[in-house]
Amino acid sequence: DAGITQSPRYKITETGRQVTLMCHQTWSHSYMFWYRQDLGHGLRLIYYSAAADITDKGEVPDGYVVSRSKTENFPLTLESATRSQTSVYFCASSAGYEAFFGQGTRLTVV
Amino acid sequence: DQQVKQNSPSLSVQEGRISILNCDYTNSMFDYFLWYKKYPAEGPTFLISISSIKDKNEDGRFTVFLNKSAKHLSLHIVPSQPGDSAVYFCSLVRSQGNLIFGKGTKLSVKP
Numbered sequence: 001d002a003g004i005t006q007s008p009r010y011k012i013t014e015t016g017r018q019v020t021l022m023c024h025q026t027w028s029h030s031y032m033f034w035y036r037q038d039l040g041h042g043l044r045l046i047y048y049s050a051a052a053d054i055t056d057k058g059e060v061p062d063g064y065v066v067s068r069s070k071t072e073n074f075p076l077t078l079e080s081a082t083r084s085q086t087s088v089y090f091c092a093s094s095a096g097y098e099a100f101f102g103q104g105t106r107l108t109v110v
Numbered sequence: 111d112q113q114v115k116q117n118s119p120s121l122s123v124q125e126g127r128i129s130i131l132n133c134d135y136t137n138s139m140f141d142y143f144l145w146y147k148k149y150p151a152e153g154p155t156f157l158i159s160i161s162s163i164k165d166k167n168e169d170g171r172f173t174v175f176l177n178k179s180a181k182h183l184s185l186h187i188v189p190s191q192p193g194d195s196a197v198y199f200c201s202l203v204r205s206q207g208n209l210i211f212g213k214g215t216k217l218s219v220k221p
Contacts, residue, residue, distance in 0.1 A: 033209070042116075042213030043154070043199060090153050097142040097203040101153030 003027075006091050006102035013109055019078045021105050023091030031094040032074040033058075034066065036087040037104075043090065049074055081109045113137050114202055116212035123219050129187040131215050133200035136181065142203040143176055145185045147196045148214070154199055158185070190219045 004025040013019045025032065034046040045058030047066040055066050063085060065077045074093075078085055086109045092099040115134045123129045131145075141162050146154035160167040160174045160183075167174050173186045183200055197214045204210075 035211075040213065043211040045209070092153075094209070097209075098144065098156050098159065099201075099209055101146075101155070103153050104151070 004091060004093050004100055004102045006089075006105050009103065009105060011105060011107045013081050013107070015081060015083060015109055017081050019081050019107065021076045021078075021089055021091075021107070023074045023076070023102060025072055025074075025091075025093040025100075027093060027095065027100075028071055029093035029095040029100075030071070031099075032068065033092040033094070033099065034064070034074070034076045035090045035092065036060065037090060038087050046076065046089075078107075081107075083109050085109050114200060114210050114212040116200060116215050118215050119213070120216040120218070123190045123217065125192055125219055125221050126189045129185075129190045129194065129217055129219065131185040131187075131198050131200075131217065133183040133185075133212055134181060135183070135202055137202075137204075138178070138181065140202040140204050143174070143183050144201040144203065145172075145174060146199045146201055146211075148199065149196050157198070187217075190217075192219050192221050195219045 007022045033048040035043040044060050049055045049068045052071050068074050089105045091102040113136050144159040145157045147157045148154040158169050158172045158174050160176050165176050175184045195218050197216045199214045200212045202210045
């Protein structure tokens, strides 16, 4: 199916574990983004990528790692999960000024 | 320092009335201004946009107004419907890839 998909939709992990959230888009959009949504904070940019092998930090990058070896994939890794990283994570892609979002991954760190 | 401010966390409106959602920004170097709508358990979806060279854009029940001198953006929904109940985010685009979002306003439209 065309679009942008995130997996998993829900994830519970323990503090200190490594977790990878997946994002896949079928439009070949050059830009991809990771946001986290928290109550009282709205959408905050974690990392973004302008093209394959080009990534840059956003507003809240600490504790996260990204890679983009292929245009269509943009995984987000929490190297050592902390409770403060409990959040809803959204991936998005863009070819212009409009961004298209995935359905989100609800991550709980216990 | 927050570049985009949505000062009203929530708004409640009666069905059929006008809903007005507001957004203020601090930096003038933006090319496009967008509104996104988000339902629970779903990702945000694009609603309406306006270029920095315009002051109004209308799409059906939705109208976005841009006041560059006041650095103020607003979304008008007329008439409001219960299905409009969602969280609305304003987004400012400085250049491709540079998207900034406000904290969102939760709109509740009561029947």
